[in-house]
Amino acid sequence: MAGSEDSPAGKHVAVFTFPFASHVAPLLSLVRRIAAASPATMFSFFSSEKSNLTRFPGGRRDATCPNLVAYDVWDGAPEGYVPSGRNPVEPVEIFLRVVPGNFESVLHAAERERGRKITCLLTDAFYWFAADMAQERSVPWVPVWTASPCALLAHLETDSIRQIFGTSGMTLDAIPGLSAMRMMDMMKEVLDETAPFPTMLYRMGQVLPQAAAVVANSFENIDPIVEGELRSKLRKVLDVGPFVLSPPPPLSDEHGCIPWLDEQETASVVYVSFGSVIRPPPHEITAIVKALDKTASPFLWSYRGDAKAEIPRELLESATGTRGKVVPWAPQLHVLGHRAVGAFVTHSGWNSVLESMIGGVPMVGRPFFGDQSMNARAVEAVWQIGVAVEGGAFTEEATAVALERVLAGEEGKRIRERVGALKEMALGAVEPQGSSTRNFDALVEIVTG
Structure with missing residues (x-):
């Protein structure tokens, strides 16, 4: 059994990805950094089969991090499914129909295979259901937000924004941190109260204050007013970005x-x-x-x-x-x-x-x-x-x-x-004594401590 490599009482972090668009790569990059900083901790990386095939071409084991193993979760699509092309979010909506059950079943399988119970949930911030899963297991939930800080604030202020929109308000100057924004700049998902994807984002905004910490792909003082509002609404905010600088990618320039x-x-x-x-x-x-x-x-x-x-x-x-x-x-x-x-x-x-x-x-x-x-x-x-x-x-x-x-x-x-x-x-921010480096050290402590 894989868990025999270490004591069953050791740490085991489950990582839940949102296997669409540009969400997987930054989260995987962050997980590899944490895994390298804590080699005795096990990391189980959950994504769709299609996503994992592109990220782990050599199999489920990660070539750079021996303590990281990938697991496939069902994307909800029936056998032979081909997207219609008429609705670009159709695969996302199909996927959302089967969460969190698809993650739960594979999570149990990973615990059995690796011989350790999960000790932390590190997830894409979209996954509102991770709050309940972490609470049931009495483990910390650490969501990772990969978009902009002002967008995160908008999701936390959805009710206020919808109220302004409902009264034909054209600006958001009544909401601290969003005063420069106009209603025309607002994400349509914030204003939609019915579709599956916007519903997911709304539920996310409601439960994020329960998280042990929210990790952001940003750096301190980029927008002090937005940062202050986020810190007033969330238990802890850890700016550990820009992710792409930690470490910076090697140069690959095949087209000159x-x-x-x-x-x-x-x-x-x-x-x-x-x-x-x-x-x-x-x-x-x-x-x-x-x-x-x-x-x-x-x-x-x-x-x-x-x-x-x-x-x-x-x-x-x-x-x-x-x-x-x-x-x-x-x-x-x-x-x-x-x-x-x-x-x-x-x-x-x-x-x-x-x-x-x-x-x-x-x-x-x-x-x-x-x-x-x-x-x-x-x-x-x-x-x-x-x-x-x-x-x-x-x-x-x-x-x-x-x-x-x-x-x-x-x-x-x-x-x-x-x-x-x-x-x-x-x-x-990413210098050895920079704010993002210090925040990353605090993140490692929360996730593996």
């Missing part, structure tokens, strides 16, 4: 992005990327290409899809030439840290916002869903380290104007100074 950037002038290149999920509609892609051509900006575009088939050939050839480079993937953190990059055209996902801060690069935001609108608003109105595309969608004129604002003139200079200050704060 860095050598190409080496040939460009300082702060001249526009980097374009919309993450691993989002692709703007065709007319907006065309608008971006035309705007880049209009501003004569050199650009690097990490394009998810078939650029040659999806971008009009004459536009692509005109815009690229010797001035642009389109690749299927780019080492984003390293690209944003390069001296040649002067602007980042982004969907405003939280990981991308953090990576832009780390690189000291101003942003041009075009949000699509989730917390992206709140992030884009914070970038423009709270931190003032970028601008949102006017009208909320890419047009040639709006995109060109936004690029000019962040790349040139006094406004661009002030934006670069402010994002540079946040860069220093982020890098300082």
Whole structure:
């Protein structure tokens, strides 16, 4: 029995992931750090079979952490299921129908196989049911929040936001920490009281105050007002981010992005990327290409899809030439840290916002869903380290104007100074005596102590 490796009385941490979008990778990275810091503690990592196959290609054992083992939980889909494509959250809704039973059954199996009872639940914050599971077992529950702090605050303030919305309120200035936000920036999930995914988020906001600590992919003093509100509502908040800096990823540059950037002038290149999920509609892609051509900006575009088939050939050839480079993937953190990059055209996902801060690069935001609108608003109105595309969608004129604002003139200079200050704060947080490092040590103590 695997549990014979250590005393049955030792520590055993169960990790529950939300196996969709960008949730798994940051949680797995954090767990590997904790596992390395506490090698005598067992970690059992629960995710869907599809997710685990991509994260543990060599089998259930982790190559870098011998005390970490992966377990498959049922995703709820019947055999032969193929998503219809009509509803992008359909797989999520199917999955939510079978929680928490799918986790409970595999959790018992992991305890039997490894010979130790669970001593802590470390989960994606979405999993409201983990509060009851932890209470039943008399173990700490430590949820991990991977999105932005202001989005977390919005979920804790859902009832107040819905009340304001119900009276046709257009601003949230009555809610401390969210006063810069407008109702148009709010996540639609906060306002929806019926669908399964919004219901999950609402229940999460109700039970998070029960958690032993809430872990955040952020760093202290990034937004003191929001931080103060979160600390007043939650038992303990541990900012241990930016996750991507602990440790930073190794450079993998199969498409030659860095050598190409080496040939460009300082702060001249526009980097374009919309993450691993989002692709703007065709007319907006065309608008971006035309705007880049209009501003004569050199650009690097990490394009998810078939650029040659999806971008009009004459536009692509005109815009690229010797001035642009389109690749299927780019080492984003390293690209944003390069001296040649002067602007980042982004969907405003939280990981991308953090990576832009780390690189000291101003942003041009075009949000699509989730917390992206709140992030884009914070970038423009709270931190003032970028601008949102006017009208909320890419047009040639709006995109060109936004690029000019962040790349040139006094406004661009002030934006670069402010994002540079946040860069220093982020890098300082992960130093040996930095706030995120101290918070990580406190997290290890809670999880394995």
